[in-house]
Amino acid sequence: MDIQAYIDSGILELYVAGQLNEQENEEVFQLLRKHPELLQEVLEIEAAVVKLTAAVSPKPSAYIFELIKKHLGLGTTETKVVTMEQPTKTNWLSYLSLAAALLLTVGLFWSINKNNDLKNKISDAEVENSYLNIQVENAKKELVATENILKAIRGKDVIAVPLGGQGEFASTYAKVYWNKKENQIYLDAQGLPDAPEGKVYQVWSLTLDPLTPTSLGTIDDFNADDTKIFNIINANESQAFGITLEPEGGSNTPTMEQLYTLGVVSAS
Amino acid sequence: MQLETLVVNFQKKDEKAFEELYNMYSESMHGVIYNIVRDAAIAEEVMQDIFIKAWHKSESYDASKGRFFTWMLNIARNAAIDKVRSKDFKNAKKNLNSDFFVDILETSESLDDKTDAIGIKKYVDILQEKCKKIIEYLYFKGYTQKETSEELNIPLGTVKTRNRNCINELRRLVLD
Numbered sequence: 001m002d003i004q005a006y007i008d009s010g011i012l013e014l015y016v017a018g019q020l021n022e023q024e025n026e027e028v029f030q031l032l033r034k035h036p037e038l039l040q041e042v043l044e045i046e047a048a049v050v051k052l053t054a055a056v057s058p059k060p061s062a063y064i065f066e067l068i069k070k071h072l073g074l075g076t077t078e079t080k081v082v083t084m085e086q087p088t089k090t091n092w093l094s095y096l097s098l099a100a101a102l103l104l105t106v107g108l109f110w111s112i113n114k115n116n117d118l119k120n121k122i123s124d125a126e127v128e129n130s131y132l133n134i135q136v137e138n139a140k141k142e143l144v145a146t147e148n149i150l151k152a153i154r155g156k157d158v159i160a161v162p163l164g165g166q167g168e169f170a171s172t173y174a175k176v177y178w179n180k181k182e183n184q185i186y187l188d189a190q191g192l193p194d195a196p197e198g199k200v201y202q203v204w205s206l207t208l209d210p211l212t213p214t215s216l217g218t219i220d221d222f223n224a225d226d227t228k229i230f231n232i233i234n235a236n237e238s239q240a241f242g243i244t245l246e247p248e249g250g251s252n253t254p255t256m257e258q259l260y261t262l263g264v265v266s267a268s
Numbered sequence: 269m270q271l272e273t274l275v276v277n278f279q280k281k282d283e284k285a286f287e288e289l290y291n292m293y294s295e296s297m298h299g300v301i302y303n304i305v306r307d308a309a310i311a312e313e314v315m316q317d318i319f320i321k322a323w324h325k326s327e328s329y330d331a332s333k334g335r336f337f338t339w340m341l342n343i344a345r346n347a348a349i350d351k352v353r354s355k356d357f358k359n360a361k362k363n364l365n366s367d368f369f370v371d372i373l374e375t376s377e378s379l380d381d382k383t384d385a386i387g388i389k390k391y392v393d394i395l396q397e398k399c400k401k402i403i404e405y406l407y408f409k410g411y412t413q414k415e416t417s418e419e420l421n422i423p424l425g426t427v428k429t430r431n432r433n434c435i436n437e438l439r440r441l442v443l444d
Contacts, residue, residue, distance in 0.1 A: 008432065009428065009429075009432070010428035010429050010431055010432030011428070013406075013428075013431050013432050013435045014406070014413065014428060014431065015334070015335070015338075016335055016337065016338060016407075017338070017406040017407050017410075017431075018334055018335075018338040018339075018341060018342055018410065019406060019412055019413055020334075022333065025332070025333050025334050026332055026333070029331065029332045029333075029334075042335070043271070044439055045435055045439070046335060046337050047442065048435060048438045048439040048441075048442045049296075049337075049403075049407055049435070049438075050292070050293065050296040050337065051296075051442045052299075052391055052403065052407075052438060052442075053295075053296040053297075053299040053300050053303075053407065053408070054295035054296040054298075054299050055299065055388040055390070055391055056299035056300070056302060056303050056388055056408075057295045057296070057298040057299035057302055057311075058298075058302060058308040058311075059295065059298075060294060060295065060298040060308075060311070060312050060315060061312060064294070064312055064315065064316050065287065065290050065294070065319075067316055068290070068316055068319050068320055068323075069283075071316075071320055072320060072323055074283050074286075075283060
């Protein structure tokens with residue numbers, strides 16, 4: 001084997017760096033045993049790297065090794081055994097019991113802590129759970145309500161009456177679904193803005209000849225209602241529907257300047 | 269005493285051998301750790317830990333798998349990297365923007381430590397730029413040949429020969 005070529009390949013430098021695989025390491029190790037000049041080379045490489053890395057160090061404190069020895073319980077001088085034995089034993093025992101007591105206390109605190117933690121977590125989960133239950137209930141109710149509305153407005157006998165925006169309220173709109181048989185209307189008022197403070201929307205049933213308005217009532221919860229669909233009793237022979245904005249409590253006759261939407265029931 | 273015997277005795281929990289090995293390698297390990305953590309006190313702490321670990325795990329060292337120095341070097345690098353990644357270290361807001369051991373020269377004054385600036389200066393001034401890098405990667409950082417070749421953007425085979433040349437240069441410097 002060409003020792004010099006082997007050295008020149010640079011494998012020994014990588015060996016010292018620890019960058020060879022297990023098999024290569026084993027090979028180098030065997031060769032080092034056979035060829036002292038290879039070992040010498042490795043020692044020199046190692047020495048150079050040790051020097052360089054050490055040069056980077058802001059010299060470590062001299063007492064570190066003492067700390068290490070202390071930590072490992074090394075370098076303790078041997079004690080005279082006979083007289084020391086008894087007290088040592090007692091000490092040992094009392095230290096041990098102290099340690100045990102401490103451990104127990106710490107352990108106890110730890111488990112109390114842990115327990116409290118878990119309890120908190122459970123009650124958090126319970127709160128979360130009941131909150132979710134409420135949400136599920138609400139969703140169910142909403143679904144039933146929506147289904148009812150759908151059923152109501154899809155019925156065979158239901159007349160749909162679009163109400164168009166009037167005058168300065170031209171951009172507003174509404175729809176009335178009227179079930180004549182059941183004397184009910186569903187008012188879809190999504191196209192109306194929120195009622196200003198102190199005012200309410202009032203729904204009117206109208207006969208046209210002569211023009212006679214009949215109040216169907218005010219929508220007091222307009223702003224709060226999300227669906228903006230309102231169920232109203234209507235036993236009148238309505239020919240048209242209108243919505244006006246009135247002072248809270250409603251008016252006896254519609255304020256025509258505040259007529260938002262109006263729609264005529266098409267003759268069927 | 270032969271290094272080999274020293275290591276064997278150390279593995280038999282011989283305190284004298286342990287102390288000798290400590291004297292041989294503690295500064296080197298401290299340098300490697302310091303290069304990673306950049307704080308002399310923390311580096312001391314980690315260095316202390318790795319020698320304690322080495323004592324406890326001495327039987328796990330196997331000469332056929334590599335040099336004792338290399339074994340220690342691995343333990344030191346890993347411990348230092350673990351330290352840098354640890355929470356308390358991050359909380360201590362260490363700013364590790366200087367990557368190379370050569371940078372220690374520039375940062376040492378502000379760090380107010382005992383860096384032997386003259387000692388390291390000797391190497392930093394004379395070593396070629398490409399040598400500083402390859403030595404940094406392979407020995408200080410423990411990069412593999414592949415990682416080193418990627419980092420330096422040189423062919424894999426070149427890592428081996430270039431490193432050989434660089435270590436030769438270093439050896440000449442050490443002999444001076």
